[in-house]
Amino acid sequence: MSHSVLSFDQIRTAVAEELQAAQFIDIHTHLYKASLGPIGLWGIDELITYHYLEAELFRFSDITPGQYFQLSKLAKADLIWKTLFIENTPISEATRGVIAVLNAFGLPTSGDLTEARAFFASRNLADHTREVFRLAGISEAVMTNDPLDPDEAPAWERGTETDPLFRPVLRLDRILNKWDQHWHILRAKGYDVHADGSGRTMAEVRRFLESWTDLISPVYMAVSLPDTFVYPEPSLRVRFLRESVLPICLARSIPMSLMIGVRYLVNPELKLAGDGVGKADLRAVERMCLDFPENRFFISLLSRENQHELCVYARKFANLMPFGCWWFLNNPSVVEEMTRERLEMLGTSFIPQHSDARVLEQVIYKWKNTRRTLTPILASTYQNLREDGRGVTREDIRRDINRLFRANFENFILPKAHVCPHE
Ligand code: FIX
Ligand code: ZN
DSSP: OOOOBOOHHHHHHHHHHHHHHOOEEEOSOOOOOGGGOTTSBOSHHHHHTOHHHHHHHHHHOOOOHHHHTTSOHHHHHHHHIIIIIISSOOOSHHHHHHHHHHHHTTOOSSSOSHHHHHHHHTOOHHHHHHHHHHHHTEEEEEOOBOTTOTTTHHHHHHOOOOOTTEEOOEEOHHHHTOHHHHHHHHHHTTOOOOTTOOTTHHHHHHHHHHHHHHHHOOSOEEEEEETTOOSSOSSHHHHHIIIIIHHHHHHTTOOEEEEEEEETTSSGGGGGGGOEEOOOOTHHHHHHHHHOTTSOEEEEESOGGGHHHHHHHHHHOTTEEEBOOOGGGOSHHHHHHHHHHHHHHHTTOSBOOOOOOSBTTHHHHHHHHHHHHHHHHHHHHHHHHHHHTOOOBHHHHHHHHHIIIIIHHHHHHSOGGGOOTTO
């Protein structure tokens, strides 16, 4: 295969083509494999009632959240469509995303939702999912699986089919952040746990997590944490992390994903759309990486103000893998800043993006946007390299894109002994 050096002007086209051709791994989503039952969201009415769009609706419409949440799903979607897509121009990231999905299926992007509803109603979910992944250019999506979710857990306990398009994750928010509301569920399942963490609580939570690790084989464990997260501190959350969670992650060679910086329900009336953002104290990440040098940590932070210091910490700790432009950061203007500083400080040793998709078809626009935003960033980076004296080939670009969007994740979730030395 020719390894010819690209000209300055050929680089951008080569980057665009290689990004388009590459199949990405979407390392954090809220999508579900079909055998978990009807908890997975898909179709036009779910796309339009995405909580990002609900937040935007209340800025344009006089309807109150209380009135809105009384409406049926179809009525909510009709109101959002009329308000954000007809009476106003859909130029925000989330509204434009719905347009991109409709366009990807050749559906009208104006008028009413009749044709779109008929289209999605006609789709077979398994075939539709494969088509959506093809359009998005992803080979698999990593789920968010909650062992204490009453809508999800029973399906896992009854037994589910493995689906190569979806990878499981054990999500721990109900244990680590809401123990007071959930300890009794573990007790009812026969685990000798207590509200105050006394007695055999830590060992029993470890036993519960070990049983779920055996049941679902998660590729990592995960938790979202508030901007106020502190480590170390004399809290139950930190005790669970130190005595239950991280020891299992180490024993099973499973990374821990910490997603830090949420200010939960700053406006409770907005429900899922009510969360805000706060700058976190990353000395917590520093100490965890130091205290648990054999553990591996995926880290995603919600505050733009935390991003540069996260790059610095990633240069200090090889067991720290920065990933994604999370939630309020997943907008081209911020993605550009974050990706440029990561490339400048980390080379290709990070994971640029995840979709966080909650509705199946969102992966189409979220990954289209990622390719569109990253093309000029990667191209200018390679052009600088060329000008500084090292030619760039298409094979370089292909290898780097594979590392950014596949190999960094695949290697990080593999037991340490299995990492291929040349990767
Ligand atoms: O904690 C999380 O996984 C967050 O991504 C979600 O809670 C959040 O609502 C979301 O979907 C952001 O994109
Ligand atoms: Zn998420």
